Amino acid sequence: MIQRIQTVFLFLVAVAMVLVMMFPIWHQVNPGQTQMMTLDAWSLVTKDVASGEVIESDNKMIIGILAIVAAILALVSIFQYKNRSKQMLINMINSLVMVINVGMIVWMSHSANEVFNPAVNGAFVLGFWAIFAGMVCNLLANRFIRRDEMLVRSVDRIR
Template identity: 55%
Template sequence: MIQRIQSVFLLLVAITMFSLPFLTIWVQVNPSQTEQLKFNPWALVKTSINSGQIIEHNNNYLIGILAVVAGFIALYSLLQFKNRTRQMLLNMINSLVMGVALGASVFITYKANETFNPNATGAYIIGFYAIIFALIMNMLANRFIRKDEMLVRSVDRIR
């Protein structure tokens, strides 16, 4: 099953998307260095830097759910190695799911930054770049699947 390079790429997509719910996507600190705003795939949390207490907690499950769904789609696509056209379709759907997750995270961080500290921008950290990494790996997997499909069709044409 993990014999071709596209299988490795799909496995990397699944691992990355299943690890995303445990990573932080964005962090912003206010100018007085007393409060911090963190965005992870499950919530937007405002904490006090000095005491570490949570000041405000807004649940937002969208990114976490999309990450888990994208991980399962990547695993299912990995198991569909005998049907390359279905695998390409699943990867396109997965790209759409990950793109929505990326767009939603940018939108949520933009709105949070607007209310928390509009003069400075927050820092995107590992969770944000994990989504981009998974999108690139998914694109590469789709490219190699398409390449294999074209090779099989050209061999069938010769017969």
Template identity: 50%
Template sequence: MIQRIQTIFLFLVVVSMGVTLGTGLWQQVLAASGETWSLSAFAMTQSDASGEVILASSKWYLAALASFAGLLALISIFQYKNRTRQMMLNMINSLLMVGLVAAVFLTTNGVNEAIGAEAAGSYQIGFWSVLAAMVFNMLANRFIRKDEMLVRSVDRIR
């Protein structure tokens, strides 16, 4: 049923992916020159010390992964009648979110190597919300599995 606890967790996955799309993922400030590199789900921007954007490059694949993960969680909410399909969708969603974290990590490491930064930069709320979404997805799968085991045990008693 739609009012189960896993629905709340899947809704939190959708909200977390929305936060990922709406906030920054990573920022690097070079102390020597004052340049700032910022990564959002849509673009990587380089700004000078005065805040003027020098360079911007699209990172559409991050936004696509986050959007698809949120959409898949939303679809999974309405698959409550078929728990095995719901678990399969959530496992695919977990893989998408792991891919999103890997893509962000590889993108930020590539930028750090290209600019020769000494520090790694700071991951912002958008990145941490992806990790929270992974935890919510895992909890949703756990409760779906628990429901499935309960239904099977009741069927066995009949």
């Protein structure tokens, strides 16, 4: 039953996590417009705006690793269609991984903002919002899996 609607939602979760890995998550420009700080899934980079030269780079691979784990969990969950309770458990774990990822991103961006330019907040961009799209798709997938489970149970009662 891989052609169910929850399969589409779980695939969209995996796509959203790939978007998190590919696009920037947060960026901030200092008041003089001379330096820009960008957080992506792999690093926190400070660049000179005029020359494009990297001034500082910090490793932030935990965001990328959590995004990879969430994408893998979504893909594994697609193929657990025969065991709906296990599929729902994997999706709940995946939701937890995505919430931890959002927490890590907010914490890292807040810490970087305090050091770089505490007067102005940075902007969250596509990579950050893709996580929320993935969380909504994961929630919808769980809803449809639960609906299938309830349908199977009601048919079993009739027999």
